[in-house]
Amino acid sequence: MARDGKRKAPVKAESHGSPDDGDDASGEDDEDVEQPRAPTIEDWKRQIEVEVQQAIPGALRMCVSNAKKQKHDLMKHTIEGVTAARNLAPLAKEHSMPLVDRLKQLTKEYALINGHIGAFDSKLTDLERTLQAGPGPQSFNGLLDMSAFHVADDVLSKHEYIKQFDAAAGIEREDEDDEDVMVQESNSVRSMSCPITQMLMTEPMRNLDCGHTYSRVGIESHLKHKQSCPVAGCRKRVGNLERDVDMEVLIANRSKATALPRHGGATAVDTDDDDDDQEEHVVE
Structure with a gap:
């Protein structure tokens, strides 16, 4: 008993919980968090459909x-x-x-x-x-149908x-x-000489904008410096190029025609063919 006649209040000892007590509490919190739903077959189908459409x-x-x-x-x-x-x-x-x-x-x-x-x-x-x-049409039925062509x-x-x-x-x-x-x-x-290389064309390419034809190696080299048509007097640009199949056939027929006299020993044609076989050089 104290001297002032007052009794001291008992001090309550602090409780130190074990580590397991905290884990139990966090475990209860985890149970409250909604777990992600596992994708179903329908989810996979929708995802595949989206990827296919793309x-x-x-x-x-x-x-x-x-x-x-x-x-x-x-x-x-x-x-x-x-x-x-x-x-x-x-x-x-x-x-x-x-x-x-x-x-x-x-x-x-x-x-x-x-x-x-x-x-x-x-x-x-x-x-x-x-x-x-x-994204394209919903249906392709009839888009490429040629049955009505006449x-x-x-x-x-x-x-x-x-x-x-x-x-x-x-x-x-x-x-x-x-x-x-x-x-x-x-x-x-029709000239079979490239207006750029001044040689017999190889892989002739036609300019859809003006109709002029050039050798592939010639026009590719020309486009590195200029975008205009290399034919004198033409003001069109070289935009859309495609294979000139007409020129391919003309050149092939010429090659066949000039090759025939070789069996007869013609020398003039041989000399001309040798010039045609030379590698093309760009002449700007």
């Missing part, structure tokens, strides 16, 4: 691009067939007119194929623009292929005029 436009653009590239190979085979029929026309006329008629019918079929390729390429271009503008016979008879065949076979045409003759003559003497 990938489809790019895949379709690649398919369209590949299809448009194949157009040039198809056009090249068509032009080769037309050229072969036209070259045979004078010889066929000397022996059999029915053979000339069959060659002309074959040329008409090539002209029809040419139109079919052009119409299909137009549909591909429209689809390409649609894919570039947005060319009337009177329209087909005025095709450039038919006009060239008739001219080669010596067949007179009622609709032929001086302008048609000039066009045919300009096509027959």
